[in-house]
Amino acid sequence: MKTTVIVGTQWGDEGKGRICDYLAGQADYIVRYQGGNNAGHTVVVGTKTFKLHLIPSGILHPGKLSIMADGTLVDPRVLAAELDGLQAEGIDTSGLRISGAAHVIMPYHPVIDQLEEERRGAGKIGTTARGVGPAYADKAARTGIRVYDLLNPDVLRKRVAGALEAKNVLFAQLYGAKPMDPDAVCDEVLAVVPKLAPYVADTRRMLVEAADTDARVLLEGAQATFLDLDYGTYPNVTSSHPVSGGACLGTGISPTALDEVIGVVKAYATRVGSGPFPTELEDRLGDSLRERGHEYGTTTGRPRRCGWLDAVMVRTAARINGLTSLAVTKIDVLDHADPIRICVGYEARGETLRSVPSDVSVFEACTPVYEELPGWCCDTSGVRRLADVPANTRAFLDRIGELAGVPVRFASFGPERTQLVDLAP
Numbered sequence: 001m002k003t004t005v006i007v008g009t010q011w012g013d014e015g016k017g018r019i020c021d022y023l024a025g026q027a028d029y030i031v032r033y034q035g036g037n038n039a040g041h042t043v044v045v046g047t048k049t050f051k052l053h054l055i056p057s058g059i060l061h062p063g064k065l066s067i068m069a070d071g072t073l074v075d076p077r078v079l080a081a082e083l084d085g086l087q088a089e090g091i092d093t094s095g096l097r098i099s100g101a102a103h104v105i106m107p108y109h110p111v112i113d114q115l116e117e118e119r120r121g122a123g124k125i126g127t128t129a130r131g132v133g134p135a136y137a138d139k140a141a142r143t144g145i146r147v148y149d150l151l152n153p154d155v156l157r158k159r160v161a162g163a164l165e166a167k168n169v170l171f172a173q174l175y176g177a178k179p180m181d182p183d184a185v186c187d188e189v190l191a192v193v194p195k196l197a198p199y200v201a202d203t204r205r206m207l208v209e210a211a212d213t214d215a216r217v218l219l220e221g222a223q224a225t226f227l228d229l230d231y232g233t234y235p236n237v238t239s240s241h242p243v244s245g246g247a248c249l250g251t252g253i254s255p256t257a258l259d260e261v262i263g264v265v266k267a268y269a270t271r272v273g274s275g276p277f278p279t280e281l282e283d284r285l286g287d288s289l290r291e292r293g294h295e296y297g298t299t300t301g302r303p304r305r306c307g308w309l310d311a312v313m314v315r316t317a318a319r320i321n322g323l324t325s326l327a328v329t330k331i332d333v334l335d336h337a338d339p340i341r342i343c344v345g346y347e348a349r350g351e352t353l354r355s356v357p358s359d360v361s362v363f364e365a366c367t368p369v370y371e372e373l374p375g376w377c378c379d380t381s382g383v384r385r386l387a388d389v390p391a392n393t394r395a396f397l398d399r400i401g402e403l404a405g406v407p408v409r410f411a412s413f414g415p416e417r418t419q420l421v422d423l424a425p
């Protein structure tokens with residue numbers, strides 16, 4: 001079996017969706033291994049743009065199996081709407097499989113998410129308020145609801161009643177909010193279950209059995225390395241493990257079965273929400289990157305913070321994930337930038353750092369050390385072959401690979417499928 005993992009090396013929004021879409025054409029199984037609808041993949045196919053929040057991007061390739069594995073979170077209402085949207089566009093969704101062991105975002109989870117953010121006030125994390133954190137918290141507390149429970153209404157009602165017994169106390173006494181009725185919650189979710197039930201499967205067994213064949217498996221994560229619950233800028237992180245190790249946790253595939261780990265790098269850096277960002281540009285150039293790169297959240301529409309590429313992050317991500325190659329995206333956004341800066345180190349508290357510190361207070365104090373490269377000052381959106389890549393662009397890509405210690409394999413010059421160049425000889 002040939003198994004490839006796609007991970008983000010920054011704070012998400014690196015363009016993993018378009019890399020996954022490109023590689024999905026060569027895969028048999030395309031597997032989402034963590035996260036919920038707090039993230040999205042934008043894929044451009046011809047004149048159509050698809051914004052996928054839960055369903056793996058492989059669904060846009062006929063004849064592929066697209067799996068939402070054990071580690072994902074399923075909001076039944078959001079998933080049903082996403083299915084309706086794809087089907088309305090003529091997309092065949094028969095290849096979708098939803099893990100019965102995946103946990104469910106129930107209607108009370110987004111409510112808790114929003115109320116908790118409001119309670120934090122100035123210390124808010126900047127969540128998407130989609131209920132992901134509270135759902136993962138219930139999973140860890142062993143009070144969660146799984147997709148299998150949706151198929152048995154009696155079990156569902158019993159488990160929801162038990163969960164809300166404690167949560168309604170929180171609603172009333174901590175948040176000053178109205179309690180939620182267990183039956184109404186169950187009715188809301190059960191209304192869409194008939195639409196989802198045909199896709200439910202034991203995906204763990206499917207993937208374990210695939211290991212005994214010559215199947216090609218593509219594992220796609222949401223968010224990115226520095227939003228990982230353990231390796232990110234805690235507490236401004238997501239509630240799951242986007243790193244390559246999370247692909248094994250979220251699917252049941254053995255770590256020894258992973259053949260490739262491709263890290264996706266945006267040619268500059270962006271971040272949504274709060275948290276340290278050493279290379280952030282709070283000026284006209286930052287605004288220009290946001291507008292040229294259409295840097296607004298796929299899920300929330302929030303404007304992203306923008307800055308220069310941080311190679312220290314990419315190098316650190318390469319080691320955490322065991323990257324075998326890099327895919328650099330949105331190169332065309334830098335077409336008019338000259339010179340181009342890359343952060344190659346940090347100055348913090350009298351030290352020079354070459355890796356991202358795990359102490360967030362130190363990271364917040366970091367001042368970037370920059371290296372300047374000449375821009376290419378031409379339109380690269382039409383680049384389709386290695387021979388068409390401008391010399392200064394190639395030098396930029398080569399330098400990223402040198403700083404990360406990992407070669408750049410793919411270069412993306414726009415959102416369309418044809419705008420991706422394989423740099424392998």
